[in-house]
Amino acid sequence: MEQIENTKNPIQVADRLFGALEYLSVRPSAGLSEIAAHLRLNKSTAHRVLASLEYLGYVQQDPVEGRYELTLKVLSLSEQILQRMDIRDVVHPYLRRLMEQTGETVHFVRQDGVDAVYLDNVETTRSSVRMISRVGSRIPLYRSGVGKAMMADMPEEELREVWNASAVVRTTPNTITTYPALVKALRTVRETGYALDNEENEIGIRCIASAIRIPGDGHRYAFSISAPVTRMDDDRVQQLSHIILEVKENLDATPIRHLSPASTRSAGNQT
Amino acid sequence: MEQIENTKNPIQVADRLFGALEYLSVRPSAGLSEIAAHLRLNKSTAHRVLASLEYLGYVQQDPVEGRYELTLKVLSLSEQILQRMDIRDVVHPYLRRLMEQTGETVHFVRQDGVDAVYLDNVETTRSSVRMISRVGSRIPLYRSGVGKAMMADMPEEELREVWNASAVVRTTPNTITTYPALVKALRTVRETGYALDNEENEIGIRCIASAIRIPGDGHRYAFSISAPVTRMDDDRVQQLSHIILEVKENLDATPIRHLSPASTRSAGNQT
DNA sequence: TAGACTGTTTCGTATTATGAAACAACCGTC
DNA sequence: GACGGTTGTTTCATAATACGAAACAGTCTA
Numbered sequence: 372m373e374q375i376e377n378t379k380n381p382i383q384v385a386d387r388l389f390g391a392l393e394y395l396s397v398r399p400s401a402g403l404s405e406i407a408a409h410l411r412l413n414k415s416t417a418h419r420v421l422a423s424l425e426y427l428g429y430v431q432q433d434p435v436e437g438r439y440e441l442t443l444k445v446l447s448l449s450e451q452i453l454q455r456m457d458i459r460d461v462v463h464p465y466l467r468r469l470m471e472q473t474g475e476t477v478h479f480v481r482q483d484g485v486d487a488v489y490l491d492n493v494e495t496t497r498s499s500v501r502m503i504s505r506v507g508s509r510i511p512l513y514r515s516g517v518g519k520a521m522m523a524d525m526p527e528e529e530l531r532e533v534w535n536a537s538a539v540v541r542t543t544p545n546t547i548t549t550y551p552a553l554v555k556a557l558r559t560v561r562e563t564g565y566a567l568d569n570e571e572n573e574i575g576i577r578c579i580a581s582a583i584r585i586p587g588d589g590h591r592y593a594f595s596i597s598a599p600v601t602r603m604d605d606d607r608v609q610q611l612s613h614i615i616l617e618v619k620e621n622l623d624a625t626p627i628r629h630l631s632p633a634s635t636r637s638a639g640n641q642t
Numbered sequence: 643m644e645q646i647e648n649t650k651n652p653i654q655v656a657d658r659l660f661g662a663l664e665y666l667s668v669r670p671s672a673g674l675s676e677i678a679a680h681l682r683l684n685k686s687t688a689h690r691v692l693a694s695l696e697y698l699g700y701v702q703q704d705p706v707e708g709r710y711e712l713t714l715k716v717l718s719l720s721e722q723i724l725q726r727m728d729i730r731d732v733v734h735p736y737l738r739r740l741m742e743q744t745g746e747t748v749h750f751v752r753q754d755g756v757d758a759v760y761l762d763n764v765e766t767t768r769s770s771v772r773m774i775s776r777v778g779s780r781i782p783l784y785r786s787g788v789g790k791a792m793m794a795d796m797p798e799e800e801l802r803e804v805w806n807a808s809a810v811v812r813t814t815p816n817t818i819t820t821y822p823a824l825v826k827a828l829r830t831v832r833e834t835g836y837a838l839d840n841e842e843n844e845i846g847i848r849c850i851a852s853a854i855r856i857p858g859d860g861h862r863y864a865f866s867i868s869a870p871v872t873r874m875d876d877d878r879v880q881q882l883s884h885i886i887l888e889v890k891e892n893l894d895a896t897p898i899r900h901l902s903p904a905s906t907r908s909a910g911n912q913t
Numbered sequence: 914t915a916g917a918c919t920g921t922t923t924c925g926t927a928t929t930a931t932g933a934a935a936c937a938a939c940c941g942t943c
Numbered sequence: 944g945a946c947g948g949t950t951g952t953t954t955c956a957t958a959a960t961a962c963g964a965a966a967c968a969g970t971c972t973a
Contacts, residue, residue: 380694380697380698381690381693381694381697381930382655382659382690382691382694382929382930383928383929383930383961384653384655384656384929384930384960384961385655385659385694385695385697385698386698388653388656388659389698389700392719393719396719396722396723397722397726398726399726402919402920403919403920403921404918404919404920412962412963413962413963413964414920414921414963415921415922415923415962415963415964415965416961416962416963418920418921418922419652419653419961419962420653422652423651423652423653423656424656426650426651426652426656427651427656427657427660429660432920433860437919437920437921441723442754442755443723443752443754443759443778444754445716445719445720445723446720446723446724446759446777446778447759447778447779447780448663448664448667448716448720448778449716449717449719449720449778450776450777450778450779451667451668452667452712452714452716452717453717453778454776454779455668455669455670459774460774463774481714483713483714483715484713488714488717488718491774491775496767503730503731503734503762504762504775504777505721505725506717506721506775506777507714507717507718507719507720507721507724508718508721508725509718589704652961653960653961654930654959654960654961655929655930655960655961673950673951674950674951674952675949675950675951683931683932684931684932684933685932685951685952686931686932686933686934686952686953686954687930687931687932689951689952689953690930690931703951707950708939708950708951
């Protein structure tokens with residue numbers, strides 16, 4: 372029990388509270404017994420936990436069925452987080468122009484641990500395939516263009532940590548699955564200035580990405596153009612890479628007003 | 643102290659945990675002492691709360707500054723919630739078409755308590771004013787087109803409850819501030835089939851909205867077209883109302899596959 | 914009607930969170 | 944260079960708090 376002892380959550384209830392929250396976020400609604408069983412809690416405890424979440428406004432109980440479901444309060448939380456990310460406002464017009472220039476869907480991400488998290492995107496208007504915005508979703512760094520772009524900027528030690536913490540899964544024949552392969556790929560990224568995801572995450576999808584740096588911001592950001600391979604042969608990759616690099620230069624040169632004091636923005640809500 | 647006694651949170655720590663979370667969601671980062679002061683907690687307690695949130699992955703501490711900030715995990719939570727809302731996938735193409743037909747920004751919302759919460763939107767490509775997506779943000783029902791559209795479908799008792807729970811604030815000269823005025827406005831909505839927000843929330847913005855109903859879904863939904871008054875005179879309102887009503891009819895007739903059993907969707911992540 | 918489910922409430926107990934205080938490690942000042 | 948003023952961190956005895964078995968109250972099925 373000495374060293375092996377997993378560092379424990381200093382507040383046990385927190386496990387239960389967020390466990391319930393996360394469980395409910397995956398299904399439309401759930402009954403008390405079901406939640407209790409899943410979290411291995413006594414019904415009574417589960418009930419208290421749910422009552423607490425309800426009190427806080429994150430959970431709501433169907434008065435007739437008795438089932439529990441999330442309210443949209445957690446969405447407001449996310450919205451506030453996104454809203455104070457000034458960098459999104461700066462980057463968004465570039466994304467838009469990039470989409471218009473290329474006709475392809477573009478993404479903007481930030482590193483969060485071993486993943487890249489989508490912060491913004493502008494979807495192509497040309498394709499008939501609607502792809503609803505997935506802001507907030509994740510993709511592993513080692514398996515994405517944006518991820519490779521950001522990793523190319525990391526010092527060796529940090530890279531190593533990321534790799535070790537990553538749960539490597541081969542999702543396509545092209546997926547990078549060894550550290551040496553990753554290092555080699557990153558060398559190419561550094562040479563060319565952009566990262567190519569050549570169907571490494573999903574068959575049929577290629578994408579070109581580049582990292583950008585924000586002075587005074589500890590996080591890593593990147594943006595990308597994705598398209599089906601049918602529209603993305605090597606020639607097109609060449610063309611697009613020029614556009615990508617141009618945008619990157621512009622963004623790197625753009626000063627970002629960071630951490631505005633009171634962070635009081637014009638509300639500007641619309642009906 | 644009989645009746646007056648506020649129903650208390652059955653789990654006190656929950657207040658602290660989510661208090662810290664919500665506090666951090668408003669500012670880019672915060673120091674421990676600052677958080678402790680704001681939540682009126684002992685530094686020691688605050689530290690434990692933060693450590694717990696960090697353990698759960700929602701909070702991260704800057705190793706050099708020592709300041710705390712949110713990770714993007716809460717965004718993933720939201721994303722999962724949005725992703726299982728099948729109705730968004732159904733409605734999105736309609737929104738897109740609506741925007742293309744009218745050239746104006748369109749919104750899609752759901753009722754959550756006394757507010758409408760934005761679930762999706764398609765912003766106009768014509769205007770040069772970029773308006774980054776505000777999915778997750780809120781607007782009071784009584785002060786919005788979408789809100790009035792949804793309230794028009796409520797039985798009197800429910801309406802009364804909403805009104806009483808609403809914190810009425812006059813944001814423009816046109817804002818509805820009395821219950822009789824609201825009732826009267828809703829009568830018009832029922833007669834015409836759509837709701838008009840005539841600069842009732844924000845000067846210079848008009849919008850037309852309509853509620854839709856989803857069989858087997860306990861929630862209320864609505865969508866809207868917003869535009870500056872300069873592009874939205876009474877004639878245009880007339881025109882747009884026809885389009886709105888047509889979309890509403892289509893949507894009301896569209897069957898929504900609801901609560902898919904395992905809710906396992908094609909992931910389809912892209913780099 | 915009996916049985917098997919729901920979700921809810923109670924209450925004695927032991928676990929758990931609490932916070933004052935001491936600690937360590939900075940930073941700018943005098 | 945010791946100072947007071949900051950950070951964030953750790954300890955620990957005590958009180959408060961969350962716990963869960965069990966009983967309860969419904970609802971639906973057989």
